[in-house]
Amino acid sequence: MTRTELIQQIKQKKSFLCVGLDTDINRIPQHLLAEEDPIYAFNKAIIEATEDLCVAYKPNIAFYESYGVKGWNSLQKTWEVLPKNCLSIADAKRGDIGNTSKMYANAFFDQSISGMSFDSITIAPYMGKDSVTPFLDFEGKWAIVLALTSNEGSLDFQNFTNSNGKQLFEEVIDKVNSWGSKDNLMYVVGATRGEGFIKIREHAPDHFLLVPGVGAQGGSLQDVCQYGMNKDCGLLVNSTRGIIYASNGTDFAEKAREEAIKLQQEMEIELERAAII
Amino acid sequence: MTRTELIQQIKQKKSFLCVGLDTDINRIPQHLLAEEDPIYAFNKAIIEATEDLCVAYKPNIAFYESYGVKGWNSLQKTWEVLPKNCLSIADAKRGDIGNTSKMYANAFFDQSISGMSFDSITIAPYMGKDSVTPFLDFEGKWAIVLALTSNEGSLDFQNFTNSNGKQLFEEVIDKVNSWGSKDNLMYVVGATRGEGFIKIREHAPDHFLLVPGVGAQGGSLQDVCQYGMNKDCGLLVNSTRGIIYASNGTDFAEKAREEAIKLQQEMEIELERAAII
Incomplete structure (x- = not known):
């Protein structure tokens, strides 16, 4: 999916929502356990209930990999039902020698x-250039590189600071920028510190940012938009638990849709406020 | 496998060789393509030809994952034939929120x-503490954390330096040290700059180091030992291409064994020189 197509989807659906598919067999509704592949059955129902409200889906690869061969089979089947008009993100945090x-x-x-x-994959930048560029050789695909994450340990290394006051996540964005463009690179930036986006936008004014941490992890959508939105929107805001685990009864898909609608409506207000729609 | 057991294996086999299983369908002998699972058939033959000469095997997960469900099946079968007296390393470079x-x-x-x-897994440290500690909760298992790698892009971020002259890879070792111990943590340190081990050993004198880059990538075993060996050996030196692709004829396993013997003999000399055996 190209940048232009992604922006079109955002304007059309009035949404920049990404739905995370961190599907955990221990958290899905009990009645699905009778299915041949409960994880796939759950994902399919969630996708069908939300695909008109979001512009991206993000399977978290660890949740599939943890079941070995069987889990990769569930991932394969899930990939097959991801709608072509949504950006598919393999949340894999990969990265190795060239x-x-x-x-x-x-x-x-x-x-x-x-x-x-998939249309895109998340990448850990520690190993440098040759760990990132092989993903940029694919026409129409995206590398989404970790910059400033939202987890507890994010500042253990990401804010390591050089003698000019530059932090590691800034160095990552500056160097990675030179390996690709806004058409094939995005960055992961956590939502938990809205004002953190000011510094991010100094280094990556035009790139799309994949933003986890809104909702369950405590980030505010309004803050993210105030400090992080650019003229093309430039944001994909992920929600996982708040949507996919909204209910663990037989109404799980319906409740997921209700939560996705709430977020889409908040996003519509932000897109109007920024005169993007 | 515990640290004591690993050291016993090293002394018994007079070797600290790790054989990398980066098995590429395009590089294995043609005659194996007639097998039901050529990658597994190749690995099994390489393992049987080398298991008395090495103390570790390191399947590179990307090479299996690239074939999707089928590749994970080859990985599963390969894991089943890894000898229990060798440390098994899932070279996966994983790391994510807790x-x-x-x-x-x-x-x-x-x-x-x-x-x-597996006995161990390689970990990318960019996301900090909660990305590493879940691997340390497993008794008898190891997290092998990237410190200073040997690839072309290794210095893009790993030598980012703070105002005290401390480089990122040093900060990684110091912080990660505080999350575990020499009994469940190792570091990846590339062999391409032998003297680089001096600084590594200042920060991690007792830990085992997993060392890629000897042979095909240009590192010298003698330099690595001179600067990196400690009183328990403290090194697992990996060789991949030099061993597993020593021949692409029907004699591939035999030739792999010959190359493994050469390395084992060089290692025996180093272990004797350091009075470890």
């Missing part, structure tokens, strides 16, 4: 090899 | 969930 990153790129981008072709 | 790292730990450490239980 020849190995190339293999990870094949895994998530080359259907003829792996059976799957 | 609840997700827990899922990755289940994938590689908990056989009851994923079907596999």
Whole structure:
């Protein structure tokens, strides 16, 4: 999916919502356990209930990988039902030396090899340039590189500061920017510190940002938009638990839709406020 | 596998060799393509030809993942034939927020969930403490954290330096040290700059180091030992291409064994020089 297509989807759906598919067999409704593949059945129902309200889906690969071969089978089937008008994000946090990153790129981008072709993948930048660039060699695909995350340990290394007062996450954005463009690079920026987006936007004014941490993790959508939105929106705000686990009864898909509608409506207000729609 | 058991294996086999299983369908001998699972057939033959000469095997997960469900099946079967007296390393470079790292730990450490239980996994540290500690909660398992790698892009971020002259890889080792111990933590340190080990050993004198980059990538075993060996050996030196692709004919396993013998003999000299055996 190109940048232009993504922006079109945002304007059309009046939404920049990404739904996280961190599907945990221990948290899905009991009645689904009778299905042949409960994780896939859950995902399919969630997707059908939300696809007109969001512009991206983000399966968290760890949740599938934890079940080994069986889990990869659920991931494969889930990939097959992801709507083509939504950006598909393999949330995999991969990154290795060049020849190995190339293999990870094949895994998530080359259907003829792996059976799957996501639009994008999340990348950990610690190993530098050759760990990122193999993902940028695929036309129409995106590398979404970790910059400033929202988790407890995010500041252990990400705010390591050089003698000019520059923090590691700033160095990451500046260097990674030079390896690609706003058409094939995004950054992961956590929502838990809205004002943190000011500094991010100094380094990446035009790039899309994938933003976890709104809702369950405590980030405010309004703060994220105030400090992080750009003229093309430039944000994909992820929600996982608040949507997919809104209910663990037989009404789980309906309740997920209700929560997605609430977020879409808040997002519509922000897009109007910024005169994007 | 405990630290004591690993040291025993090193002394007994007079070797600290790790064989990398970066098995690429395009590089294995043609005659194996007739097998039902050529990657597994290749790995099994390499393991049988080398298991008395090495103390660790390191499947590079990307090479399996690139084939999707089928590749994970080859990985599962390969794990089943890894000898119990060798440290098994899932070279996966994983790392995510706490609840997700827990899922990755289940994938590689908990056989009851994923079907596999490696002794160790490689970890990317960018996301900090909660991305590493879930792997340390498993008794007898190891987290092998990236410190200073040997690839082209390694210095893009790993030598980012604070106002006290401390580099990021040093900060990583110091902080990660405080989350575990020499009994459940190792570090990845590339072999391409032998003298680089002096600084590593200032921060991690007692930990085992997993060392890629000897041979094909240009590192010298003698330099690594001179600067990196400690009283318990403290090194696992990986070789991949030099061993597993020593021949692409029907004699591939035999030639792999010959190359492994050469390395084992060089290692025996180093272990004797350091009075470890």
